[in-house]
Amino acid sequence: MHQIPTKGRSQEDIFKDMEQYRADDPNWRSGRVWSYVYHAGNEAEELVKKAYTMFLSENGLDPTVFISLQKFENEVVKSIINLVGGDNKVVGNLTSGGTESLLLAVKTARDWARVHKPHIKNPEMIVPVTAHSSLFKAAHYFGLKAVMVDVQDDYTVSPETVRKAINPDTILIAASAPSYAHGVMDPIQELGKVALENNLLFHVDGCIGAFILPYIRKLGYHVPPFSFDVPGVTSLSLDLHKYGYAAKGCSVVMYKDKELRRFQLFSCTEWAGYAVVNATALSSKSGGPIAAAWALLNYLGEEGYLQLAKDTMDARNKIMQAINEIPELKIEGNPVMPLLAISSSKIDIYELNDELKKKGWVIGAQLKKRNMPATIHLTINKVNVDCVDELIADIKEGVKELSKFKLGNFKEKATIAATKLLASNLDSTTFEKVIQTLGMDDGELPDKMSTINKLMEVLPNDIVKKMVVDFMNELYTVKE
Numbered sequence: 001m002h003q004i005p006t007k008g009r010s011q012e013d014i015f016k017d018m019e020q021y022r023a024d025d026p027n028w029r030s031g032r033v034w035s036y037v038y039h040a041g042n043e044a045e046e047l048v049k050k051a052y053t054m055f056l057s058e059n060g061l062d063p064t065v066f067i068s069l070q071k072f073e074n075e076v077v078k079s080i081i082n083l084v085g086g087d088n089k090v091v092g093n094l095t096s097g098g099t100e101s102l103l104l105a106v107k108t109a110r111d112w113a114r115v116h117k118p119h120i121k122n123p124e125m126i127v128p129v130t131a132h133s134s135l136f137k138a139a140h141y142f143g144l145k146a147v148m149v150d151v152q153d154d155y156t157v158s159p160e161t162v163r164k165a166i167n168p169d170t171i172l173i174a175a176s177a178p179s180y181a182h183g184v185m186d187p188i189q190e191l192g193k194v195a196l197e198n199n200l201l202f203h204v205d206g207c208i209g210a211f212i213l214p215y216i217r218k219l220g221y222h223v224p225p226f227s228f229d230v231p232g233v234t235s236l237s238l239d240l241h242k243y244g245y246a247a248k249g250c251s252v253v254m255y256k257d258k259e260l261r262r263f264q265l266f267s268c269t270e271w272a273g274y275a276v277v278n279a280t281a282l283s284s285k286s287g288g289p290i291a292a293a294w295a296l297l298n299y300l301g302e303e304g305y306l307q308l309a310k311d312t313m314d315a316r317n318k319i320m321q322a323i324n325e326i327p328e329l330k331i332e333g334n335p336v337m338p339l340l341a342i343s344s345s346k347i348d349i350y351e352l353n354d355e356l357k358k359k360g361w362v363i364g365a366q367l368k369k370r371n372m373p374a375t376i377h378l379t380i381n382k383v384n385v386d387c388v389d390e391l392i393a394d395i396k397e398g399v400k401e402l403s404k405f406k407l408g409n410f411k412e413k414a415t416i417a418a419t420k421l422l423a424s425n426l427d428s429t430t431f432e433k434v435i436q437t438l439g440m441d442d443g444e445l446p447d448k449m450s451t452i453n454k455l456m457e458v459l460p461n462d463i464v465k466k467m468v469v470d471f472m473n474e475l476y477t478v479k480e
């Protein structure tokens, strides 16, 4: 469709088209897609759909109009505060996702500092290299300097490193519980001390972990404290649309008290319209995700979530054990939850991912960065657990296949070496030629991603940034 049809079409026709559009989408129901879709089972999905559509049209714009949405939100948030062990002073809101939660936590910190540290003109936040990209986005959007610090070989940030990065302009420390990339917990307790000693705010990004970690702890695993019970923690984010299995568009951002949360709120009473006050970033928002989260928490209950945590941890343990038995592969760091990053110093991990892609698996690759090797990343949720044996078999087969060709592709090696050589003074036209050669100029990714990944590794960061932006800019252009 390139324009709105003159005459409306039949529903039958429309849905037929839509089914066809999705024909090439990955079939996440098969369990071969790792991350993207968190699925707690068909019954839970039906319930979420029903609750979502029931409140699809209701608007959370003004919580005093649709009282139902205010009730759902307050009850969900309070249940989450209780889950993470927050006291009566802790408050929070539902947001559209982890990104919005992190954007708000950083904006809140910035506005808090404007009042409490007015002498700071150019605020800075300290973010470990393992912190989620949304924190970097928040710094970018809200005009803070993100001071990136390295992690140790175990992927945790050292409190000493953070302490050394503090300067008079620092307002906020951020850390992960755990990080998305490696599933590793930062030392939240020690960092809390550093924050307190320096009168800094401290955000714990529990977007992926904070919901499931209390259940993992209940299963008997060691999970260090990461929440408001740790002195110094001032805010915490937790995504319901990840291990809470809620519909997408649902996360929680929490603050140690109302005084701090105040800085999150926005009001506009000077424009021509009604008096606006927004608790979060959006104005108009569907009641769907809010109602669906409320329904699902009630439906699954503690028992349901404990079982989900067990199933995914069992699957994780099985994969970990299998990987540990493959001499070519290694699990990076000490992951605390069903998140795994797998590296190799013997075979090309990107090529292993291409092999797996050929077999229908959708697995993310993480580029080599600073002291961290390239990895492939598994986010294991309930939808994947029945596929574990198949995945292990395909990994083993892929490794065997790749071990035969130790030297790799000569032409590819030459291209990468040439690019590396050129990289220091690569102009955009030469680079466009490289992209064309790789067949990436039409906004479509080649089947073989390993070459692209290796090129991105050797190219200077600003060129990679430009390359991915150009690619995305092209992607959102309809070709006539």
Ligand SMILES: *Cc1c(COP(=O)(O)O)cnc(C)c1O
Residues within 6 Å of the ligand: 097, 098, 099, 100, 102, 132, 134, 176, 178, 179, 180, 205, 206, 207, 208, 209, 239, 251
């Ligand atoms: C997923 C994730 C986010 C961002 O959340 P979105 O819901 O994708 O916007 C932030 N932090 C961590 C650790 C995450 O895993």
